[in-house]
Amino acid sequence: MHLVLASINCGETDTLVDTNGIIWTPDTNLISNGVARVVQSSNQITPIVDTLRVFTSRRKNCYSVPVTKGEKVLVRVLFNYGNYDRLSNPPTFDIHFDGNYWTTVQTALTGLTMHEVTYVTKGDAVSVCLAQTKSGQFPIISTLEVRGLDSEIYSDLEDSRALFLMSRFSYGASGTLRYPSDPYDRIWLARTAGTETATSDAIVIDSTGPNAVPSGVLRNAATVGSTTDRLLVATISPISFPVYMNMYFSEVSNLDSTETRSFKAYETNSSGTSPFSPTISPPYGSLLESTIYDYSVDSMTNISLVADADSDYPPLVNAIEAFYISGVLTEGTDSNDVEALGLLQTTFDVLGEWKGDPCLPAGYSWDWLNCSNDAIPRVTSLHLDSFGLSGSLPDISSMDALEIIDFHNNSFTGTIPSSLGTMPNLKELNLGNNKLSGSVPSSLSKNNKLKLIITGNPLCTASSKACSNSPATINSSPDNTAVASKKKSNMLPVVLGVTIPAFFLMWIAAGNGAYGGQTNAKFDGFQTTTTSGEHVDVTVNNEGNQTFGSPSPLLDENYNHNNSDDATH
Known part of the structure; x- marks a missing residue:
């Protein structure tokens, strides 16, 4: 299968190759509406994200990328406002995929914002649309990426639903890892957690497993100093949508036959603390995956790794992925109508x-x-x-x-x-x-x-x-009540639906990194702890709720770059 299906550099006119060897093509053959712009020089990071396309007309503007029907894809979009219009007014707007509401994008004055979704296609094209929702705030887009995934990856996911990325961390790593180290071009951000970082002494690490994680994310791990210390990996707030989380483990030391490292995942909430995983004993030189799927809570819950009583070494974790699981995706407009259109x-x-x-x-x-x-x-x-x-x-x-x-x-x-x-x-x-x-x-x-x-x-x-x-x-009889031939209003639509919490991970970037730039990052949603490192924090910002009117849920995802080890919440 084709792993890299599309790398679209919006607003650019030339084909470019970034430091990761990814070939970026301009969007001129994919869309005719919108205007190409360049961010201000003081906000430029790399040619891949320094251009953008802005849409000042139409209800929604869409990109369409050919795919194979039934293919599992990862779709990623990147936004760099960069004060291109010199108005210091970063826009807020909606994005959709294949007729499903995706999220409300809140761009930043400087830096990058990213969103990612994984799902199985129901047609022969992936569509990504940008929709204006506020007067005077015009949608922008910097890059659009479509990657093909093997069907075994994230196989717990039902074909009728989607995964919205919250975070993908490689603990203790020195920098961001993506293509070509990960052939599926998943972006693994370098992070710390616990109180210590451990490095594997294995010459070769076999990363064979259902989710095909790259061996590079298993080279380092987060841990704690004692078997009596807990290793906090996630905080989950009571929300309407379930969580899907994968944790990846590989032993960093070649323990002798008398030594053990064993632990369990525990949940701690208002009801107390209890284990909710079997015993985890990371293998040396290979991979163990632990999955939490369709998980939801009624109160604020911490997920921690706790050493067994007879373990000689404290718990560790090498990498983690966390997603929200969507509702059932739409089947789309009636096929007869689509064909006639x-x-x-x-x-x-x-x-x-x-x-x-x-x-x-x-x-x-x-x-x-x-x-x-x-x-x-x-x-x-x-x-x-x-x-x-x-x-x-x-x-x-x-x-x-x-x-x-x-x-x-x-x-x-x-x-x-x-x-x-x-x-x-x-x-x-x-x-x-x-x-x-x-x-x-x-x-x-x-x-x-x-x-x-x-x-x-x-x-x-x-x-x-x-x-x-x-x-x-x-043939218009007096008794015939004709339907008025009234042209559609150009007023922005009011989107009706349920209200759900907003999640925002704003990754503020400058310099060289995952897209050839370097960042200093600010996270909302996955907290950075200053005393014991970073852990996944699925928390709600109750000050900003989003509404949507389609079967798909909302998840905000943001973007980071290489060498962005420091973050504040």
Whole structure:
């Protein structure tokens, strides 16, 4: 399989190769909307993240990357505002993937913000969309990455759900590790935890395991000074969404037959302290994985590693990954509608600029259509008036939920397709001010439930068979309540849904690192402890709640670089 599917450098015009050997291509062939910009020189980090694309128009703007249907992918997006507009006003906006609400992005005045999601694709493309949610705050994007994963990786995950990365740490490491050390280009950040760092004396470490972790993350470990000390690895607050956590262990010393290192994971909360894992004895020169899946708590809970009573050595941990598990992902807009919209887009080039799911998430449909609120939405109206469309009208009769079709004020030629008269829910058809000729199909002219507008076309009337301008409206009975042909509002949508806690890990960057830059990082969500190192902290910032209107949950993920060992909370 192809592991690196796409590395898109947004706003750039040339192909670049970074210090990790990753080839970055410009986004000019993927999107036609938006404007390329460059961050201010004082905020520049590396050419890969010093350019961006900003979107000042449309409800949402989407990138689409071809993939194989059913493939497990890791999708990562990076944002570097860098005060490109000299307004010192970093924007807040939403991002979506494949019709699912992903998160609300809060960019920083300086530095980088990253979000990552892993899931199994349901179609032949990955779409990532940026949606404006606040007046005057325009979405930006610096990079888009799509990586292929083997199906065995994170195999606990159901195909109908997604993983939103909270953190991926390599304890005691000297710097960030990613591709080519990790062929899947997962970014492992160097961190400390506990009170001590240990380095393996094994010449070779076999990292074979379900999640294919790179051997480099097993070279070092976090530990504590005594078997009586606890090694804190995570703090989890009571939240609506379950947690998925992988811990990776490898013994750092070749213990003799009389020596042991054994410990268990314990949870401590308002109910007390209790073990919730079997005994862990890290193997020397190889890997042991311990997984916590679909884990949720009712009160603030600490996860710690505690040595067994007969253990000669204290607990250790080499690496950890933590995710939120999403709700069930959407199946997307009805396939018949998607296929017919695809026909419209291939027939009329101007429509090809719209990508992503046509109807989802709710409130973010394409600008020129409306959709139903069904679990699998249907397109209920098309508003393509004054789009400069020309040529023959294609057959879109498979869009049988359509109630309004507004094609007026274009340059369509040829005859009116009789297939339009077979659409069972059609209430209004506006073909006025085009160049259509021939006669009106009887399936339309005799439909007393249809408001048909054909003025401004050289059509032949049914009575005289002579071509002339037809009346503005035919077959509109007084008893017929026509659906108003009202163009969609350009006002920003109000996204309705449940309110969930916001999680933000703001990784403020400057210099050389994972993308060729160096950072000083500030974390919210995974706390940095000053006395005993760093541990995963799944805590809630109750001051900022997010709302969403799709089946997918919210998770904010942020970005860091090489040599960013220092962090403050």
